[in-house]
Amino acid sequence: MAAAAATHLSVRAAPALRLRGKGTCRLLSCYASSSPPPPSSGEGFSGKVGFLGLGIMGAPMASNLIKAGCDVTVWNRTKSKCDPLLSLGAKYESSPANVALSCDVTFAMLADPESAVEVACGANGAAQGMAPGKGYVDVSTVDTATSKLIGKHITSTGASFLEAPVSGSKKPAEDGLLIFLTAGDDSLYNRVAPLLDVMGKSRFFLGDVGNGAAMKLVVNMVMGSMMVSFSEGVLLSEKVGLDPNTLVEVISQGAISAPMFSLKGPSMVKAAYPTAFPLKHQQKDLRLALALAESVSQSIPTVAAANELYKVAKSLGLADQDFSAVIEALKAKEQNPQP
Ligand SMILES: NC(=O)C1=CN([C@@H]2O[C@H](COP(=O)(O)OP(=O)(O)OC[C@H]3O[C@@H](n4cnc5c(N)ncnc54)[C@H](OP(=O)(O)O)[C@@H]3O)[C@@H](O)[C@H]2O)C=CC1
Ligand SMILES: O=CCCC(=O)O
Structure with missing residues (x-):
């Protein structure tokens, strides 16, 4: 049986006070007096910070730094995304290797396992x-094997490695309210x-590389x-003559209330899917979760069925829409029922 992961949780109880300092990032965090500060709050970070990958999440995270x-140096495959x-x-460097060379700590926010490996371990990669x-x-967000592979490459240089995928989407990234795993x-x-x-409101330390992923x-x-x-419920409510709004x-008032439903429900009813979390990334995560479950012989049939719907949505050209566009796959199934 796998050993339980060590867990350390730190929650930011009050907004942080940020101080600007030349060449360094100094930060004093204010905590409610009843909650002890996390280990390094108030110590600040002295050094240069690199950021690789400036997509929906990376850009606001780097912007907050x-x-x-903070003294931040950026790189992105599509260079124009560095401009803002x-x-x-x-500052800008022309490759992940140059960012890593010029910085003390480098963050990477890449699309998937393939791009994360390429940027960390490929030609001119950060390693x-x-x-x-x-x-x-x-x-x-990558699978455990990918994270371990990247960690191995990085630590073989004598450097240190931390995986830190985030929970929270575009708005929490903009507001500095992510949850680090x-x-x-x-x-x-x-x-x-x-x-x-x-960049975040709380952080968990979960032990060995792989546990965060x-x-x-x-x-x-x-x-x-x-x-x-939720999508099935919205469609069924409409079909039986209820107002999906x-x-x-x-739902927002009951036990299954979730910010996700309140946030995305109204636009889903209007068939609008402004992208916060791209559908292609949600499908990637389901694919990786299925493999994770298979690695320990656990059956996750509901996830397997959901994954099939996201695959249909991708085939309908919805990969870059928000993942809530998966409802369109259900609508398409109604129009073209399988024999
Ligand atoms: N959006 C969300 O709500 C959340 C996303 N995540 C996860 O965070 C990660 C990033 O998500 P998000 O910002 O939304 O994604 P985006 O698709 O907006 O950004 C992806 C980034 O990866 C880069 N990239 C893709 N392929 C390559 C490659 N082969 N080589 C180099 N760079 C590459 C892109 O560069 P380019 O600009 O050149 O295309 C871009 O910088 C994903 O793993 C996602 O699952 C986690 C939490 C929330
Ligand atoms: O990986 C994406 C997560 C999106 C969210 O937590 O809202």
Whole structure:
């Protein structure tokens, strides 16, 4: 039986006060007096911070670090996405290796396992710029094997590795309210804690590399199935003559209330899916969760069925829409019922 993961939770109880300092990021966190501060709150982070991957999540996360006074250097495959960050004061390097070379700690927020490996371990990848004393924090959602592989490459240079996937979407990323699910090098965890507290509202330390990735996949498999079940409810309510907006309201007041339903329900009723969490990434997470379950011979039939619907939605051209567009796959099934 697998040993239980070590867990350390820190919750930001009050907004952080950020101080600007030249070349360093200094941060004083204010905590409710009843709750003890996390290990490194108030110590600040001295050093240069790299950020690789400036998509929906990476851009606001890097932006919050810059606004908190950190000395941030960015890189993104599509260079134009660096421009808004450069306007805020970020520096630019032409490859992940150069970012890692010029920074003390480098964060990576990439699409999937393939891109996370390429950026960390490929040609001109971050590992080539790593050395003892430096740290690499991968905040992408990947599977446990990928995270371990990246960790191995990074630590073979003498640098430290932390996986830190996040719960929370575009708005929490913009508001600095993400939840970090970290695992790996605990001294790197303590060192970057002030940076995590700029970008997030809480952080968990879960032990060995792989536990953060696994936790993230379990959370997202629950979320993906919930969205499918909610979509079925919205469609069924309409079909039996109910107002689906009323359904959203009723759900919001009861035991199954969830911010996700209240946030996305009204636009789903209007068949609008403004992208916060791309559907292709939700399907990737279900695919990875199914593999995780298979690795321990656990059956997750509801997730398997949900995954099939997200695959249909992708085939309908909805990969880059918000994952709530999975409801369109149900509508398409109604129009073209399988024999
Ligand atoms: N959006 C959300 O709500 C959340 C997403 N996540 C996870 O965070 C990660 C990023 O998500 P998000 O920001 O939404 O995704 P986006 O699709 O908006 O951004 C993906 C990033 O990965 C880069 N990328 C993709 N392929 C490659 C490659 N082969 N080489 C180099 N860079 C590459 C993209 O570069 P380019 O700009 O050039 O395409 C972009 O910077 C994913 O793992 C996702 O599952 C986690 C929590 C919430
Ligand atoms: O991985 C994406 C998670 C989105 C969320 O937690 O709202």
